[in-house]
Amino acid sequence: MSNFPKLGILGGGQLGKMLCQAASEWHLPVYVLDKDESFPAAPYATVFERGNFRDYDDVIAFARNLDVVTIEIEHIDTEALHKLEKQGVKVYPQPDKIDLIKDKGLQKQFYVEHGIATTDFKLYGTKEEVNRAVEKGELHPPFVQKTRTGGYDGQGVAVIRYREDVPDKLLDGPCLVEDMADIDKELAVVVARSATGEVKVFPTVEMEFHPTANLVEFLICPAALDGDTDGRASKLAVDVVQQMEIVGLLAVELFLTNDGELLVNEVAPRPHNSGHHTIEACATSQYEQHLRAILGLPLGDPSLLRPAAMINLLGAEGHTGPTYYDGWTDVLAIPEVHPHLYGKADTRPFRKMGHLTALGDTVAMARERAARAQSMLKIIAREA
């Protein structure tokens, strides 16, 4: 395929899988590096290579014949990526941007330095420092403690509600502590910036979290916002991606406070859970948009064509073992419901096993369909 560069993806999880699926439309050659062939992306990569994307030598060896390298997870060692960049491989998002984002402390400092509204925060070196600050009365629960690195899917975040939670519920390691923002809504805006500098922004989505798993439960698009707020959310996301000069997707998570203020919570430089619905609901999916951006192609039209509601399909509580989709047939009888399964052989409580996007004439219709599907489908452990 003489037109197309060879693309490598570090990570073969569901985001890597969905990038492979998007690439399949153009028959784009995609190489994926991850531990073993049980990973979601493996069957849909042109070439799947076993290896550890956190290992310097594995990454260098993986990229030896590739033209462009991207990631599906930012919590990686970027040393090899810096080396590849020096060797002339296009690495998008750029390694220095990944370094900035994966350390939540640096990320927050970037916002402060660039005049981007974010929640107030303080940095601490250790759990003990946080404990001391509480004991001295400098820091008062409720607050949110986040480890500076390694947080993902609700990991690395502690919500400290009461004085008695300290020190037992505190997390180890360098961290930041934020006030509990006075939040009306949690929003996300996925924005793309191409290697050519072109920027396009997807419609704002509204998120609701599962009460115990700290994972997004419902995502609706369009968000129920007045036009002014919606416009400000898009503009803020564009501002962040342009100031960071990221190439690729940037998912910008925002808080809308009860005062109507928009604050950046955090960002991810890759396809994001809050953009899954774009596969069916938008003129261009976030996955195709990421490919366009990192390959320097014109960005696609991000318009929403149809209201959508998305749910993550999580492993049922109390079930660990071989995956079984109970209620599968019933779910498929609901119109405009699109389940995506990630093919994980084993389930465990709250594991992300797939997602499901429902469309409808209105958000209410889409959401009702998604909720109906959710009530029918249980991902449980059962031998075949």
Place this chain on the structure above:
Amino acid sequence: MSNFPKLGILGGGQLGKMLCQAASEWHLPVYVLDKDESFPAAPYATVFERGNFRDYDDVIAFARNLDVVTIEIEHIDTEALHKLEKQGVKVYPQPDKIDLIKDKGLQKQFYVEHGIATTDFKLYGTKEEVNRAVEKGELHPPFVQKTRTGGYDGQGVAVIRYREDVPDKLLDGPCLVEDMADIDKELAVVVARSATGEVKVFPTVEMEFHPTANLVEFLICPAALDGDTDGRASKLAVDVVQQMEIVGLLAVELFLTNDGELLVNEVAPRPHNSGHHTIEACATSQYEQHLRAILGLPLGDPSLLRPAAMINLLGAEGHTGPTYYDGWTDVLAIPEVHPHLYGKADTRPFRKMGHLTALGDTVAMARERAARAQSMLKIIAREA
């Protein structure tokens, strides 16, 4: 994946590829049999097996661990499929239905016997018989001669316009001869019938053919028909699939005569070129619908969500060799244009190298976008 049967597809061309892509949403395990790994479906099959789907032993060996077997082309030897059916493998479409359809003579006789309107025809055993009928004055050009078996993508069809075309332009072998129907429009209706007997019909599409290559050039949906005609077209397709008792998709090609009569031209028991647009334009794609039908799952909603125009992407005239997509970047700048490339390493004149679906607020908008893309993209031969 304990819920899912193991599915096999005979044939790894673009239709097989798009079945694999649809199956990837559910992470359904798909086995594909075809000659070698250069075939379009190979990178997207869970398991790709080298072999000849026209070879009895290869097919039997391929299916030894499979639960359900389907096809992406009906011009195959069905002996192995009959054997598999006897062994308890679910073969959809059923082998006897494939036998019926792949012989255009038997197919036409079926329509006559079941009161399904079709063009008038006569069967002949050889080219010489056709020649004699013309010489005797029993048969008068213009007419269309079709070989009873082996016709595909414009192969096996001769349009005999003048007396002087006989015998030189006649095709060899058993054939049928049809009147040149007095055609206003050529239509296609893709309909699905599930293993459970459920039937759902996709919206009618209107086709326009390339003037020399005898391949569909433009496909538009919805077709420009009055409601009565459109309803009759859907009803006719449902009638055919129910009378044939096919399990899976059936693409029903229809002629609308200048008198407003609808005649069945021919059918194909598989995903069809006239259903490519369903990937982006309909609530359920024809590929997912075929999977649902043959797996006995509830059929999806076939509603058109957005007007569409589809073009086949053909190899440029005068170009044979390594494929190069000239104008690729420009095409991607057009909104709501979805090119699908089949990854064929070599191009040749009029070879089907891909297709492209454009959406829009209206058919006119979709068609203008598709035409613009077509004028920009040339699939040529060029070394990398």
